[in-house]
Amino acid sequence: GQSLEQPSEVTAVEGAIVQINCTYQTSGFYGLSWYQQHDGGAPTFLSYNALDGLEETGRFSSFLSRSDSYGYLLLQELQMKDSASYFCAVSDGGFKTIFGAGTRLFVKA
Amino acid sequence: DAGVIQSPRHEVTEMGQEVTLRCKPISGHDYLFWYRQTMMRGLELLIYFNNNVPIDDSGMPEDRFSAKMPNASFSTLKIQPSEPRDSAVYFCASSGQGLAIGDEQYFGPGTRLTVT
Secondary structure: OOEEEOOOEEEEEOOOOEEEEEEEEOOOOOEEEEEEEOOOOOOEEEEEEOOOEEEEEOOEEEEEEOOOOEEEEEEOOOOHHHOEEEEEEEEOOOOOEEEOOOEEEEEEO | OOOOEEEOOEEEEOOOOOEEEEEEOOOOOOEEEEEEEEOOOEEEEEEEEEOOEEEEOOOOOOOOEEEEEEEOOEEEEEEOOOOHHHOEEEEEEEEOOOHHHOOOOEEOOOEEEEEO
Protein backbone atom coordinates (compact mmCIF):
# COMPACT_ATOMS: atom_id res chain seq x y z
CA GLY A 1 0.00 0.00 0.00
CA GLN A 2 0.89 3.64 -0.05
CA SER A 3 1.21 5.64 3.14
CA LEU A 4 2.70 8.78 4.56
CA GLU A 5 3.23 9.16 8.28
CA GLN A 6 3.55 12.49 10.05
CA PRO A 7 2.77 13.57 13.62
CA SER A 8 -0.75 14.75 14.18
CA GLU A 9 0.16 17.72 16.36
CA VAL A 10 3.19 19.75 17.35
CA THR A 11 3.34 22.64 19.81
CA ALA A 12 6.16 25.18 20.02
CA VAL A 13 6.76 28.68 21.34
CA GLU A 14 7.26 31.82 19.36
CA GLY A 15 10.84 32.28 18.20
CA ALA A 16 11.68 28.59 18.53
CA ILE A 17 12.59 26.02 15.88
CA VAL A 18 10.30 23.10 15.08
CA GLN A 19 10.80 20.06 12.88
CA ILE A 20 7.93 18.12 11.32
CA ASN A 21 8.89 14.65 10.15
CA CYS A 22 7.41 12.62 7.33
CA THR A 23 8.07 9.02 6.43
CA TYR A 24 6.59 7.52 3.32
CA GLN A 25 5.96 4.21 1.68
CA THR A 26 4.81 4.50 -1.90
CA SER A 27 4.99 2.38 -5.02
CA GLY A 28 6.86 5.11 -6.87
CA PHE A 29 8.69 8.22 -5.82
CA TYR A 30 9.61 11.36 -7.67
CA GLY A 31 9.74 13.88 -4.90
CA LEU A 32 8.45 15.15 -1.57
CA SER A 33 6.49 18.37 -1.25
CA TRP A 34 5.29 20.37 1.71
CA TYR A 35 2.11 22.43 1.88
CA GLN A 36 0.74 24.78 4.51
CA GLN A 37 -2.96 25.19 5.21
CA HIS A 38 -4.52 27.68 7.59
CA ASP A 39 -7.94 26.97 9.05
CA GLY A 40 -10.59 27.64 6.45
CA GLY A 41 -8.00 28.22 3.76
CA ALA A 42 -6.51 26.34 0.86
CA PRO A 43 -3.21 24.44 0.84
CA THR A 44 -0.28 26.55 -0.32
CA PHE A 45 2.97 25.18 -1.60
CA LEU A 46 6.08 25.56 0.57
CA SER A 47 8.84 23.39 -0.88
CA TYR A 48 9.82 20.42 -2.97
CA ASN A 49 12.71 17.95 -2.70
CA ALA A 50 13.57 15.48 -5.43
CA LEU A 51 17.15 14.84 -4.36
CA ASP A 52 18.72 14.08 -1.01
CA GLY A 53 19.66 17.06 1.05
CA LEU A 54 18.40 20.31 2.44
CA GLU A 55 16.49 23.01 0.57
CA GLU A 56 16.21 26.38 2.26
CA THR A 57 13.61 29.05 1.59
CA GLY A 58 13.73 31.85 4.10
CA ARG A 59 12.66 30.63 7.52
CA PHE A 60 11.58 27.29 6.12
CA SER A 61 13.85 24.40 5.13
CA SER A 62 13.01 20.94 3.86
CA PHE A 63 15.14 17.83 3.94
CA LEU A 64 14.95 14.52 2.10
CA SER A 65 16.67 11.17 2.49
CA ARG A 66 15.51 8.87 -0.27
CA SER A 67 17.34 5.87 1.15
CA ASP A 68 15.44 6.26 4.43
CA SER A 69 12.12 7.25 2.79
CA TYR A 70 12.15 10.19 5.15
CA GLY A 71 11.92 13.91 5.04
CA TYR A 72 11.25 16.83 7.32
CA LEU A 73 10.17 20.43 7.30
CA LEU A 74 12.09 22.79 9.54
CA LEU A 75 10.54 26.05 10.61
CA GLN A 76 12.80 28.61 12.27
CA GLU A 77 12.04 31.78 14.20
CA LEU A 78 8.48 30.65 14.68
CA GLN A 79 5.77 33.29 14.46
CA MET A 80 2.17 33.12 15.57
CA LYS A 81 1.09 33.20 11.94
CA ASP A 82 2.86 29.87 11.41
CA SER A 83 0.08 28.17 13.35
CA ALA A 84 -1.47 25.99 10.66
CA SER A 85 -1.57 22.46 9.32
CA TYR A 86 1.42 21.19 7.36
CA PHE A 87 1.13 18.38 4.84
CA CYS A 88 3.83 16.31 3.27
CA ALA A 89 2.98 14.96 -0.17
CA VAL A 90 4.64 12.46 -2.44
CA SER A 91 4.68 12.59 -6.19
CA ASP A 92 4.60 8.93 -7.08
CA GLY A 93 5.83 9.31 -10.61
CA GLY A 94 2.45 8.43 -12.02
CA PHE A 95 1.54 12.11 -11.94
CA LYS A 96 -0.44 11.46 -8.81
CA THR A 97 0.07 13.29 -5.52
CA ILE A 98 -0.53 11.49 -2.25
CA PHE A 99 -0.93 13.70 0.81
CA GLY A 100 -0.19 12.84 4.40
CA ALA A 101 -2.83 13.38 7.07
CA GLY A 102 -1.23 16.65 8.12
CA THR A 103 0.47 17.98 11.22
CA ARG A 104 -1.27 20.68 13.16
CA LEU A 105 1.26 23.19 14.49
CA PHE A 106 0.34 25.34 17.46
CA VAL A 107 2.61 28.29 18.14
CA LYS A 108 2.32 29.75 21.63
CA ALA A 109 3.39 33.15 22.80
CA ASP B 1 -3.50 36.38 -12.60
CA ALA B 2 -6.46 35.93 -10.25
CA GLY B 3 -5.42 32.44 -9.27
CA VAL B 4 -7.63 29.38 -9.39
CA ILE B 5 -11.28 30.33 -9.17
CA GLN B 6 -13.95 28.05 -7.76
CA SER B 7 -17.68 28.46 -7.47
CA PRO B 8 -19.76 28.31 -5.49
CA ARG B 9 -17.80 28.85 -2.28
CA HIS B 10 -20.53 27.23 -0.22
CA GLU B 11 -23.25 24.84 -1.26
CA VAL B 12 -25.98 23.38 0.89
CA THR B 13 -28.25 20.85 -0.73
CA GLU B 14 -30.57 18.02 0.12
CA MET B 15 -29.78 14.39 -0.34
CA GLY B 16 -30.62 13.20 -3.83
CA GLN B 17 -30.05 16.53 -5.51
CA GLU B 18 -27.50 17.13 -8.23
CA VAL B 19 -24.50 19.27 -7.33
CA THR B 20 -22.16 20.92 -9.80
CA LEU B 21 -18.88 22.47 -8.71
CA ARG B 22 -16.96 24.72 -11.05
CA CYS B 23 -13.32 25.60 -11.51
CA LYS B 24 -11.30 27.99 -13.62
CA PRO B 25 -7.59 27.13 -13.56
CA ILE B 26 -4.74 29.57 -13.89
CA SER B 27 -4.30 30.55 -17.50
CA GLY B 28 -1.56 28.55 -19.18
CA HIS B 29 -1.55 25.68 -16.72
CA ASP B 30 -1.72 22.27 -18.35
CA TYR B 31 -2.82 20.22 -15.36
CA LEU B 32 -6.01 20.44 -13.34
CA PHE B 33 -6.76 18.46 -10.21
CA TRP B 34 -9.88 17.89 -8.13
CA TYR B 35 -9.41 17.07 -4.43
CA ARG B 36 -11.77 16.33 -1.58
CA GLN B 37 -10.88 17.12 2.02
CA THR B 38 -12.57 15.71 5.11
CA MET B 39 -11.45 15.30 8.67
CA MET B 40 -11.69 11.54 8.41
CA ARG B 41 -9.98 10.97 5.08
CA GLY B 42 -7.77 14.02 4.72
CA LEU B 43 -6.94 15.41 1.30
CA GLU B 44 -7.74 12.95 -1.47
CA LEU B 45 -7.06 13.30 -5.16
CA LEU B 46 -10.24 12.50 -7.08
CA ILE B 47 -9.20 13.05 -10.69
CA TYR B 48 -6.74 15.02 -12.74
CA PHE B 49 -6.62 16.30 -16.30
CA ASN B 50 -3.75 17.07 -18.64
CA ASN B 51 -4.53 19.35 -21.56
CA ASN B 52 -8.26 18.87 -20.89
CA VAL B 53 -8.01 15.05 -21.03
CA PRO B 54 -8.80 13.01 -17.90
CA ILE B 55 -5.67 11.05 -17.04
CA ASP B 56 -6.43 9.32 -13.77
CA ASP B 57 -9.87 9.07 -12.20
CA SER B 58 -9.06 6.21 -9.84
CA GLY B 59 -9.80 8.44 -6.88
CA MET B 60 -13.39 9.12 -7.90
CA PRO B 61 -15.35 7.38 -5.17
CA GLU B 62 -18.39 6.21 -7.10
CA ASP B 63 -20.23 6.47 -10.37
CA ARG B 64 -22.24 9.26 -8.80
CA PHE B 65 -19.18 11.46 -9.33
CA SER B 66 -18.19 12.74 -12.75
CA ALA B 67 -15.81 15.43 -13.96
CA LYS B 68 -15.37 17.20 -17.25
CA MET B 69 -13.01 19.72 -18.74
CA PRO B 70 -14.55 21.01 -21.96
CA ASN B 71 -11.79 23.56 -22.51
CA ALA B 72 -8.56 24.79 -20.97
CA SER B 73 -10.27 27.37 -18.79
CA PHE B 74 -13.13 25.45 -17.24
CA SER B 75 -13.84 22.24 -15.39
CA THR B 76 -16.80 20.83 -13.50
CA LEU B 77 -17.21 18.18 -10.85
CA LYS B 78 -20.72 16.79 -10.65
CA ILE B 79 -22.32 14.64 -7.99
CA GLN B 80 -25.62 13.03 -8.89
CA PRO B 81 -27.37 12.06 -6.70
CA SER B 82 -25.67 13.63 -3.69
CA GLU B 83 -25.52 11.91 -0.30
CA PRO B 84 -24.71 13.24 3.19
CA ARG B 85 -21.34 11.43 3.14
CA ASP B 86 -20.32 13.64 0.22
CA SER B 87 -20.17 16.60 2.58
CA ALA B 88 -16.60 17.91 2.38
CA VAL B 89 -14.49 20.74 1.04
CA TYR B 90 -13.72 20.25 -2.63
CA PHE B 91 -10.58 21.89 -3.97
CA CYS B 92 -9.54 22.46 -7.51
CA ALA B 93 -5.83 22.96 -8.21
CA SER B 94 -3.80 23.66 -11.31
CA SER B 95 -0.18 23.18 -12.22
CA GLY B 96 1.98 24.36 -15.05
CA GLN B 97 4.18 21.39 -15.68
CA GLY B 98 2.85 18.40 -13.82
CA LEU B 99 3.77 16.58 -10.68
CA ALA B 100 6.64 14.49 -11.86
CA ILE B 101 9.02 17.39 -11.86
CA GLY B 102 7.73 18.86 -8.66
CA ASP B 103 5.86 21.77 -10.07
CA GLU B 104 3.78 23.29 -7.33
CA GLN B 105 0.05 23.04 -7.41
CA TYR B 106 -1.99 26.18 -6.96
CA PHE B 107 -5.17 25.52 -5.04
CA GLY B 108 -8.42 27.38 -5.37
CA PRO B 109 -10.30 28.56 -2.27
CA GLY B 110 -12.47 25.44 -2.24
CA THR B 111 -16.18 24.73 -2.22
CA ARG B 112 -17.65 23.70 1.12
CA LEU B 113 -20.42 21.24 0.33
CA THR B 114 -23.02 20.24 2.87
CA VAL B 115 -25.55 17.58 1.96
CA THR B 116 -28.44 17.26 4.40
